[in-house]
Amino acid sequence: MASDRPRVLSGIQPTAGSFHLGNYLGAVRQWVALQESHDAFYMVVDLHAITVPQDPKELRANTRLAAAQLLAAGLDPQRCTLFVQSHVPEHAQLAWVMNCLTGFGEASRMTQFKDKASRHGADRASVGLFTYPVLQVADILLYQADQVPVGEDQRQHVELTRDLAERFNGRFGDTFTVPQPYILKETAKIFDLQDPSIKMSKSASTPKGVVSLLDEPKATAKKVKSAVTDTGSEIVYDAENKPGVSNLLSIYSTLTGTGIAELEQKYTGKGYGALKTDLAEVMVDFVTPFRDRTQQYLDDPETLDQILAKGAEKARAVAAETLAETYDKVGFVPAKH
Numbered sequence: 001m002a003s004d005r006p007r008v009l010s011g012i013q014p015t016a017g018s019f020h021l022g023n024y025l026g027a028v029r030q031w032v033a034l035q036e037s038h039d040a041f042y043m044v045v046d047l048h049a050i051t052v053p054q055d056p057k058e059l060r061a062n063t064r065l066a067a068a069q070l071l072a073a074g075l076d077p078q079r080c081t082l083f084v085q086s087h088v089p090e091h092a093q094l095a096w097v098m099n100c101l102t103g104f105g106e107a108s109r110m111t112q113f114k115d116k117a118s119r120h121g122a123d124r125a126s127v128g129l130f131t132y133p134v135l136q137v138a139d140i141l142l143y144q145a146d147q148v149p150v151g152e153d154q155r156q157h158v159e160l161t162r163d164l165a166e167r168f169n170g171r172f173g174d175t176f177t178v179p180q181p182y183i184l185k186e187t188a189k190i191f192d193l194q195d196p197s198i199k200m201s202k203s204a205s206t207p208k209g210v211v212s213l214l215d216e217p218k219a220t221a222k223k224v225k226s227a228v229t230d231t232g233s234e235i236v237y238d239a240e241n242k243p244g245v246s247n248l249l250s251i252y253s254t255l256t257g258t259g260i261a262e263l264e265q266k267y268t269g270k271g272y273g274a275l276k277t278d279l280a281e282v283m284v285d286f287v288t289p290f291r292d293r294t295q296q297y298l299d300d301p302e303t304l305d306q307i308l309a310k311g312a313e314k315a316r317a318v319a320a321e322t323l324a325e326t327y328d329k330v331g332f333v334p335a336k337h
């Protein structure tokens with residue numbers, strides 16, 4: 001199905017049971033919006049998930065759970081292509097070619113690799129973790145994506161994708177679309193509720209600072225109400241001097257569609273407590289139906305697997321074409337069937 005809409009592609013790892021608010025506001029929310037205007041490909045990146053140790057049972061459950069959450073968040077299989085990365089073997093195949101084009105030093109400069117390697121212990125980090133960004137490059141280039149909707153932490157990987165696309169095109173002739181990152185300023189980085197100097201993240205944060213979308217709504221309300229705020233009592237957006245309150249304002253503003261200035265005005269003369277109580281309510285109203293919808297998809301695994309099978313079929317049609325062209329440009333002899 002050819003489309004003259006610009007193409008977007010993105011992925012999310014099935015490494016935790018529940019998405020957190022940073023995943024949703026930083027990425028998934030944009031995915032939902034972009035399926036209306038773009039030819040959209042979204043995937044659960046299970047190949048990426050095994051770059052750190054994984055339990056097979058959990059990985060399988062979390063992959064379906066991730067797909068269920070994406071559907072619950074509003075992805076519509078009629079409007080986008082939703083699939084699981086390992087269902088499309090071309091990802092690993094193109095990644096090999098991209099690995100051979102990437103400098104060792106270049107890969108060593110990826111900050112997420114450096115962070116994760118030091119967290120797991122440099123000796124225990126796998127070669128897969130080292131080439132994780134190169135697999136991501138292959139993910140993006142296979143679909144000739146024009147834009148990649150992600151959070152700020154993924155910018156460097158999109159830059160690497162641009163560099164490798166240009167390098168390949170320069171060496172072998174025009175083959176790949178050079179993609180742009182699609183990162184919204186307001187939600188590029190959602191911060192930990194307990195430590196607003198670090199990003200909300202399933203692997204690095206304190207559990208109290210991470211809002212998991214599938215938590216009991218009551219627990220979510222509690223986390224919001226006990227969020228760390230800043231000295232002073234004024235509710236104004238000032239990311240540098242008031243990171244805690246600014247983070248809450250960003251979350252509030254995005255979830256309700258109310259501008260930050262309007263919120264500042266609404267809370268003039270009121271304390272942090274009032275802001276947090278109201279935001280807790282907004283959060284509960286958001287997560288309650290989200291949890292219910294996720295459960296509905298999980299209750300019907302056959303339908304879920306069918307959606308993913310159709311998605312993989314659509315994805316493969318595009319991926320196979322790009323891979324065949326790449327193999328040809330590199331100089332591989334075509335396999336006779």
Ligand code: ATP
Pocket residue numbers: 011012013014015022023024025026027028149150151152153154187188189190191199200201202203204
């Ligand atoms: P990890 O902590 O293990 O690195 P993660 O919590 O960052 O995981 P990913 O699956 O790596 O989650 O990310 C999925 C998407 O969510 C990516 O596009 C990423 O940029 C975005 N994202 C993750 N955390 C945040 C955040 N705190 N603010 C904005 N976007 C985020």
Ligand code: LTN
Pocket residue numbers: 009010011012013045048135136139140148149150154157
């Ligand atoms: N590394 C990304 C997940 C990811 C991705 C992609 C994002 C894998 N492949 C392709 C955009 C495009 C992350 O969120 N940690």
